[in-house]
Amino acid sequence: MRSSLNKKWWWLIIIVAMVLINYFASVFHQRIDLTNEKRFTISTPVKKILKNFDKKLKIIIF
Amino acid sequence: MISIARKELQHFFSSLTGYISIVLFLVVNALYLFILKDSNIFDFGYATLISFFGLAPWVFIFLIPALSMRSFADEFKSGTFETLKTGPLTKWQIVLGKYFAIITVIIIAILPTFLYVITIHALSSTGGIDGGAITGSYIGLFLLASVFAAISVWCSSLTSNAVIAFLSSAFFCVILYFGFGAISKLPVFTGNADYYIEMLGIDFHYQSISRGVIDTRDIIYFISVIFLFLFATQKNLNKK
Numbered sequence: 687m688r689s690s691l692n693k694k695w696w697w698l699i700i701i702v703a704m705v706l707i708n709y710f711a712s713v714f715h716q717r718i719d720l721t722n723e724k725r726f727t728i729s730t731p732v733k734k735i736l737k738n739f740d741k742k743l744k745i746i747i748f
Numbered sequence: 749m750i751s752i753a754r755k756e757l758q759h760f761f762s763s764l765t766g767y768i769s770i771v772l773f774l775v776v777n778a779l780y781l782f783i784l785k786d787s788n789i790f791d792f793g794y795a796t797l798i799s800f801f802g803l804a805p806w807v808f809i810f811l812i813p814a815l816s817m818r819s820f821a822d823e824f825k826s827g828t829f830e831t832l833k834t835g836p837l838t839k840w841q842i843v844l845g846k847y848f849a850i851i852t853v854i855i856i857a858i859l860p861t862f863l864y865v866i867t868i869h870a871l872s873s874t875g876g877i878d879g880g881a882i883t884g885s886y887i888g889l890f891l892l893a894s895v896f897a898a899i900s901v902w903c904s905s906l907t908s909n910a911v912i913a914f915l916s917s918a919f920f921c922v923i924l925y926f927g928f929g930a931i932s933k934l935p936v937f938t939g940n941a942d943y944y945i946e947m948l949g950i951d952f953h954y955q956s957i958s959r960g961v962i963d964t965r966d967i968i969y970f971i972s973v974i975f976l977f978l979f980a981t982q983k984n985l986n987k988k
Contacts, residue, residue, distance in 0.1 A: 700979060704972045711968040720880030721960040 752837070752845025753852070756819070760853055765818075769811050770857045776807050777861065795872030797864060801885045801958050804861075805925060808854075808893050813917035815853055816900035817910045819846045820985075824908035829988065839982045843901065847978060850897045858889065881960030888957030891970040892950055896921050898977035905984040924973075925950045 719727045760766030780787050780803055787799060823829040832842060869876045896917075903917035904910075928949025932942040946952045950973075953966040 696983065697980065700976060704976055707972055708965070708969055712965050715964045717961055717963040719961050720884045722878050722880055726959060726961045 749837075749841040749845045749848075752842060753849040756846055756849030757852060760815070760849065765815065766853055766856075769815050770853065773804075773807055773811055773857045774860055777803060777864075781864065782867075789868065790871075795868050795874070795877045797868060797877070797882060797885065798958075800861070800864060801889060804889055805892055805954070808896055809918055809921045809925065811857075812850070812854065812893060812896040813900045813903070813914045813921065816846070816850045816897060817904055817914040817917065819850070819901055820905040820981075821908055821910045821913045824988065825910075833985075833988075839985045842985065843978055843981050847897060847901055850901070851894060854893045854897065855890075858886070858893070878960065881958075884960035884962055885958045887962065888954050888966075891957070891967070892925075892954050895924070895950060895970055895973050895977075898974040898981075899924065902977040902981045902984070905981045925954075928952075 719725070757766075777800060781789050781797075781800055785791070789797075789799060792799065820829070823832060865877070865882055899920050900913075900917040903920060904913040906916070907913050926949070929946050929951045931937070932945040932949075937945060950970075953969050956963060957966050
């Protein structure tokens with residue numbers, strides 16, 4: 687590890703490592719919603735409705 | 749490490765550098781947010797600090813390179829880096845010592861802006877502002893400033909000329925903060941790669957944290973960029 691990092695291409699190795707870390711972080715992630723009214727979290731009633739919903743759904747994001 | 753950080757801090761506050769940069773940051777923000785027309789929070793009508801968190805990164809783009817341009821460039825120029833190199837310190841300790849001194853100055857600059865939060869909270873007619881969102885925004889601003897500091901320390905370690913260090917670090921900060929978002933909006937990328945290109949930039953993650961949602965992806969992005977630049981700095985020092 688040490689010798690490979692000391693070679694000429696250390697920066698390439700570390701950039702690839704960073705990209706991999708970020709990729710895995712995007713696969714397994716957690717989020718905390720700090721806003722008072724939980725503005726960016728899907729609320730439980732919505733989740734309940736969505737569970738019993740099997741038709742096509744059109745979502746408008748604004 | 750701590751002794752280097754302390755020495756750097758003494759350097760900042762025994763000359764005018766530290767005071768000027770902190771005062772400038774606060775004066776620009778206060779002028780823009782509370783006094784000048786058109787950008788005034790009072791005229792804006794909503795009890796938020798969104799305009800502060802939009803302005804502060806642009807002030808930091810000039811301020812943080814100015815703070816840290818001398819950190820290594822001056823040592824190389826005056827030859828004091830030789831003494832530092834022969835001392836009983838690892839390269840990481842030197843880099844981190846300089847880095848944390850800059851971080852401390854940034855924290856001192858950010859702390860008085862809590863007054864804005866108190867002001868807006870007291871003035872709002874509907875029972876204050878959203879504390880959670882503000883906390884998220886402050887965490888985002890701090891992480892953004894730390895990334896800028898890491899970039900500036902790296903640029904300073906590339907050259908022995910402080911002015912070149914300042915200009916190049918301001919350039920890299922703009923590229924990383926604003927450039928990737930702008931590139932992703934080019935018509936070539938719309939519809940396929942734009943989301944991923946935007947994700948490379950700081951602004952994407954900063955906006956995400958600023959809303960008040962703390963996501964591990966954003967935190968890991970910031971930490972890995974900081975680590976990348978500090979690692980490159982450390983590598984540069986080994987070459988000298």
